[in-house]
Amino acid sequence: MIKKVFLTLCLLCSFALKSQNVESRIVKLINKCDVFTLDKEYPVVKDSLTPVNKWCVKALLDLNFNRMTDARISIDTLLSNYQSELGVANSRKFIFYSGYVLGELGLYRKGAELLKSFLDEVGPTVSTVEMDQHKKIYNFCYAFRNEKAPEIYRPLKDIELPVEFIEQTSVFSGVVTGNRLFVPVKIHGKSYRFLFDTGANYCAVPERIAREVGIRTLVDSVMVFGVKDSHGHKVGILDSISMGDIMYKNGLFVVTNAKLDSDSAFYSLCDGYVGLNFMRAIGEMIFYPNENRMVLPYKQTDLPIIGRNMTINDDRNVLVQAFTNDKPLLFHLDTGSTLTIFNYPYYLKNKEWFGSNPIKVSMRSSGVGGKVSYEICKSPEFSLKIGDLSFKLADMPTVIDPNKDETPTGDGVMGLDFFMPFSKVIMNFDKMFVEFKK
Numbered sequence: 001m002i003k004k005v006f007l008t009l010c011l012l013c014s015f016a017l018k019s020q021n022v023e024s025r026i027v028k029l030i031n032k033c034d035v036f037t038l039d040k041e042y043p044v045v046k047d048s049l050t051p052v053n054k055w056c057v058k059a060l061l062d063l064n065f066n067r068m069t070d071a072r073i074s075i076d077t078l079l080s081n082y083q084s085e086l087g088v089a090n091s092r093k094f095i096f097y098s099g100y101v102l103g104e105l106g107l108y109r110k111g112a113e114l115l116k117s118f119l120d121e122v123g124p125t126v127s128t129v130e131m132d133q134h135k136k137i138y139n140f141c142y143a144f145r146n147e148k149a150p151e152i153y154r155p156l157k158d159i160e161l162p163v164e165f166i167e168q169t170s171v172f173s174g175v176v177t178g179n180r181l182f183v184p185v186k187i188h189g190k191s192y193r194f195l196f197d198t199g200a201n202y203c204a205v206p207e208r209i210a211r212e213v214g215i216r217t218l219v220d221s222v223m224v225f226g227v228k229d230s231h232g233h234k235v236g237i238l239d240s241i242s243m244g245d246i247m248y249k250n251g252l253f254v255v256t257n258a259k260l261d262s263d264s265a266f267y268s269l270c271d272g273y274v275g276l277n278f279m280r281a282i283g284e285m286i287f288y289p290n291e292n293r294m295v296l297p298y299k300q301t302d303l304p305i306i307g308r309n310m311t312i313n314d315d316r317n318v319l320v321q322a323f324t325n326d327k328p329l330l331f332h333l334d335t336g337s338t339l340t341i342f343n344y345p346y347y348l349k350n351k352e353w354f355g356s357n358p359i360k361v362s363m364r365s366s367g368v369g370g371k372v373s374y375e376i377c378k379s380p381e382f383s384l385k386i387g388d389l390s391f392k393l394a395d396m397p398t399v400i401d402p403n404k405d406e407t408p409t410g411d412g413v414m415g416l417d418f419f420m421p422f423s424k425v426i427m428n429f430d431k432m433f434v435e436f437k438k
Contacts, residue, residue, distance in 0.1 A: 022048045035064045052085040064311045065432045068104045103141045106149025111141035143218045151249045152281040159244035159296040178338025178417045186242045187213045192271040197336030201316040204254040205272035284428040308432040323385040330410030337415035342398040346411040
């Protein structure tokens with residue numbers, strides 16, 4: 001479980017919108033960060049919105065639902081036609097988003113040129129925080145300005161691959177704590193075993209593999225956010241990596257300085273990580289945990305009637321919407337984690353509820369950056385609904401120490417243990433949904 005973050009976005013702006021009735025409701029949904037409700041209501045009300053508000057919501061949805069090509073058009077439309085209505089502050093924010101989107105699309109030179117022009121123009125008139133945000137993404141785009149955009153090549157057929165759900169044994173107690181998901185990849189014709197990790201923004205390898213496969217590093221001393229934040233990692237380009245007959249070219253790779261020991265997420269079984277950049281390029285992955293196989297379908301699964309239930313937030317965390325007694329929950333989908341766990345903010349919101357089960361248990365985690373130990377509570381039984389599937393859960397670990405909370409996003413982490421009871425799990429990064437089948 002690692003997360004590489006080059007920058008921090010604030011995708012949900014506070015727009016100064018002149019609105020009533022429908023528009024006032026849309027503004028409230030924006031300020032509540034409720035992109036799932038916005039996604040359902042926008043198609044119905046978009047023709048009732050003023051043009052600037054319509055394009056603001058469209059850009060927000062494109063950014064949150066992984067539609068980077070559409071986001072580029074939405075943001076360009078706003079900046080070309082509605083800067084006066086946006087105002088200076090929001091125009092600057094959308095220039096930042098535009099640079100970010102260009103970087104995500106691999107149009108690094110265009111992103112660098114846009115942000116350089118902005119920085120030269122505004123100079124000291126912006127706040128230090130805003131300047132730092134723009135500089136981070138500018139430096140990223142500038143470092144890769146001479147590189148080609150990532151590309152995906154695949155045959156017009158389904159790809160089926162064997163996968164391994166391998167039990168993870170605690171380095172502290174020797175007790176089996178869960179499973180890790182390994183998938184086969186090939187680099188330059190040689191086979192490797194990679195951890196399938198939705199918690200990693202980019203594919204990652206340790207230095208020994210980077211040297212072996214010839215990754216060209218272009219950025220030094222980046223921070224990786226894992227079990228503990230750690231510095232001194234690098235980022236580079238790999239010419240190609242394959243999963244079955246699918247080839248991903250010019251992809252970004254984090255090169256970690258982690259060693260293959262018990263304090264590292266790179267255990268001896270693992271040569272690297274398949275990260276979100278590769279997954280998003282593939283589009284859809286279907287897992288059959290009971291059969292130890294996965295399918296990368298050529299024809300994707302239709303979007304369920306209930307609509308999208310997955311989004312990617314400003315820190316590039318994949319969030320899944322669930323419900324308990326019609327109350328929405330957000331889980332960080334992290335297949336690099338063995339454990340599903342509620343975080344400290346969730347504990348605070350439900351402290352009285354947890355009082356009915358005050359038993360505390362010690363827990364330890366290890367990964368990139370080191371190891372941590374902390375106390376947890378276990379939740380009482382509760383109902384959970386994801387998509388159209390309802391079921392019961394009990395004894396969910398819940399972080400009760402704010403200083404030991406590794407998952408401040410949403411209400412907690414949905415780890416790989418959540419996959420294991422199901423016969424089929426569909427993850428689609430084009431249509432942005434996850435579906436579990438009994």
